[in-house]
Amino acid sequence: MLAWELARQGRSVALVDHGRAHYSGPFETVLGSTRALWQRMGLLAQLKHGVIADPLRHGAIWGSSEMMWREGDEQGLLLQRGVFDRAFRDAAREAGATVFEGVRAEQQEHHWLVGTERLVPTFVAYATGRAATTDLAKMTPVGPATTAVTALGEPARGDRNTAVVEAVQDGWIWTHVPKDGEASAAVLLNRDRLKDHSAEEVLAEVFATALGPGSRFRNWRVAHANDATMGERCVSSNLLVLGDAAATIDPLASQGVEKAVSAAGHAACAIATALEQPEWWPRLCALHSRWELGLQAAHRRSTFTFYDQEERFGEHAFWRRRMPPEDPVDLVGGKPLRLIPSVHTARVLMRHGPRYIEVDGAMDAATGEELARVARVPVAPVVSVFDEPRTVADAVALASKAPSLFVLSPREVHEAILQLVARGWLVPGN
Numbered sequence: 001m002l003a004w005e006l007a008r009q010g011r012s013v014a015l016v017d018h019g020r021a022h023y024s025g026p027f028e029t030v031l032g033s034t035r036a037l038w039q040r041m042g043l044l045a046q047l048k049h050g051v052i053a054d055p056l057r058h059g060a061i062w063g064s065s066e067m068m069w070r071e072g073d074e075q076g077l078l079l080q081r082g083v084f085d086r087a088f089r090d091a092a093r094e095a096g097a098t099v100f101e102g103v104r105a106e107q108q109e110h111h112w113l114v115g116t117e118r119l120v121p122t123f124v125a126y127a128t129g130r131a132a133t134t135d136l137a138k139m140t141p142v143g144p145a146t147t148a149v150t151a152l153g154e155p156a157r158g159d160r161n162t163a164v165v166e167a168v169q170d171g172w173i174w175t176h177v178p179k180d181g182e183a184s185a186a187v188l189l190n191r192d193r194l195k196d197h198s199a200e201e202v203l204a205e206v207f208a209t210a211l212g213p214g215s216r217f218r219n220w221r222v223a224h225a226n227d228a229t230m231g232e233r234c235v236s237s238n239l240l241v242l243g244d245a246a247a248t249i250d251p252l253a254s255q256g257v258e259k260a261v262s263a264a265g266h267a268a269c270a271i272a273t274a275l276e277q278p279e280w281w282p283r284l285c286a287l288h289s290r291w292e293l294g295l296q297a298a299h300r301r302s303t304f305t306f307y308d309q310e311e312r313f314g315e316h317a318f319w320r321r322r323m324p325p326e327d328p329v330d331l332v333g334g335k336p337l338r339l340i341p342s343v344h345t346a347r348v349l350m351r352h353g354p355r356y357i358e359v360d361g362a363m364d365a366a367t368g369e370e371l372a373r374v375a376r377v378p379v380a381p382v383v384s385v386f387d388e389p390r391t392v393a394d395a396v397a398l399a400s401k402a403p404s405l406f407v408l409s410p411r412e413v414h415e416a417i418l419q420l421v422a423r424g425w426l427v428p429g430n
């Protein structure tokens, strides 16, 4: 997506894929809202293979033993991974990128060696997925160690044309039963559940506790297992890292591909800016990293909310480890908040159309984190309100007098203050 986007802008791009991708399963789904977005971006017209309108009826057994069918939802997409990925690379090639498939890129002292070609790129971006890559820092887990085991087998005839998510005591099962052919069932488990037992033994036990299509799955075999732990790489100010290589989300969201595609749009904007202002490259890399981590944190919060809806298995290890963590915002109450000493107003970078520009904002001198806005709210005047400790209510009242804030609703300003608390910039205390 990044190569496609930059090539469309007329930039000179090389895309290198070593051809050893490790997909989660034969299919992944994309939500209806993303489908509409991709259509608007002209992306669907480019992707000729491996993408179809999702023909399956989606259902969930979650929070109760009843099957709930999702009716009336916008139709999503079914991605045939591998075929979809090649179609994307073809689209980049058609847009003008040079695409290398089945080779590695090796960094030499003054150039990169890609097969027999020598490349001297101005900037390099890593979109290498969740697998370990020697060039990048190790991934830090930010959720329980999770494995997804995928089995392929024969579904019951009545389960044809369905995709069902089912919560069971040891995890959850995602069955995918096309009109014809084999069905797949991905089973998400705590990794230690597989410590003393084979994947076959564990899956047999899991399917025995299921009520939906998983319970009727026959003659199945384990196809593969994937790490599905939520993880993130640290903020990088010298490498542009995007998609799963930057941060992974829980597969329950079904939004990993959407996240990777929007990350590519964001990274394209960072690269386009750096080509004009190369001295901003470290700031742009760090800004992109933080954007990835912020997006992942938002996904994490919504995944916890979803896990929280399942109350039947609260005493089982899988569900205990997925209880929502305490939210720092909940600790605020009516207490006064103060700004941490390292945060001050500064000129910061903000995305503006296809580029970054410098605007008034605030920065944490200890981490280099820069922030221009929280949603529509400019950060500089909000930070200035906290020249002394104030309660949220007092700060909102005072902020409403600032010329750049009074056009906004008090609710938006209130929300922005709480976001600064969640970020650790505002803390309770005098």
Ligand SMILES: Cc1cc2nc3c(=O)[nH]c(=O)nc-3n(C[C@H](O)[C@H](O)[C@H](O)COP(=O)(O)OP(=O)(O)OC[C@H]3O[C@@H](n4cnc5c(N)ncnc54)[C@H](O)[C@@H]3O)c2cc1C
Pocket: 016, 017, 018, 019, 020, 021, 022, 024, 027, 028, 029, 030, 085, 103, 104, 105, 127, 128, 129, 130, 131, 133, 148, 186, 226, 227, 228, 242, 243, 244, 245, 251, 254, 255, 256, 257, 258, 260
């Ligand atoms: C069990 C499970 C189920 C999931 N289900 C869904 C779902 O239904 N919907 C959804 O949207 N998301 C789902 N996801 C998440 C989704 O697969 C990822 O979020 C998404 O593929 C990330 O895209 P990416 O481009 O960052 O990385 P990837 O898709 O992993 O692509 C990385 C690419 O980099 C290449 N590469 C790696 N290392 C190198 C190297 N050193 N040199 C050259 N090339 C290299 C690989 O060949 C690969 O093509 C699921 C994940 C899991 C674990």
